[in-house]
Amino acid sequence: MFTKEAYKGTLEEQYNTLSKQLDALLTGETDLIANLANASALLSQFLDDVNWVGFYLLKEEGLVLGPFQGLPACVKIPIGKGVCGTAVAKNETMLVDDVHQFPGHIACDAASRSEIVIPIRKDEAIVGILDIDSPLLARFTEEEQGYLEDFVAVLEKHLI
Template sequence: MFNVESYRGTREESYALVKKQLAALLEGETNRIANLSNASALLNQFLDRINWVGFYLLEDDELVLGPFQGLPACVRIPIGKGVCGTSAKQMETLRVEDVHQFPGHIACDAASQSEIVIPLIKNGSLLGVLDIDSPEKNRFDELDQKELENFTQLLVSYL
């Protein structure tokens, strides 16, 4: 059984712990859906002040909803559309302080105010994106971006 340790240290120490927990969850498991499901559940438990966390997976030139935690979400997002589709097209992280100021933002949950989307890239190919929404403006900072990019790199190594 997986034991969730509490996050009481600095933010950096807490991120180190969540990555250690992710590695423990992924070790020896090859099923992509199981690994993405556990990763989204772990992030949902770890991150405060968020209202949605999950994955969109690349399928036939569009992003299709994958494992997530939160309210029901948009099922398909065209590449290049919204924050997720733009991150996928550019293959780079997008940190959006106010989603209402993002051209073409796709509002799956009206409560979302800020968002971070990190592409999942393996061997130069896009697998999908990690999408995290918050009901607060400017929820995600540079440390969140750096650590969540490290989290996704670890995750992708198991996919």
């Protein structure tokens, strides 16, 4: 079910399959960490040309590292700092074509060149973010942003 061959067709069809698989994977499970771990593994297996896929959770002191796939990462990120903290401060998705041009970028992995960060909400409040890094410049498109936001919407409906 979760093989690369399962994702055939247009980009829209591929992402629709991905979101359906996430929904099936999370249905019946209420543990946040288990669900985020499976979501990061599913995305990491699906996406090409990425070097980090994971989550940060909003705690009192800022963003704290959650489940991820990739090299070891920064454990805490202050709100308003780096791409992740800025996404929370602005309450919006951040699509960055070149992280080295982003003011205050926090370099957890020197190989990362582009990044997308999507806020995760529960009852309208941000509870965390999905962070995806790529070693390629401009890896993520606005079209993919929409599909990844849909993926996050599926994840959000499983948050307790």
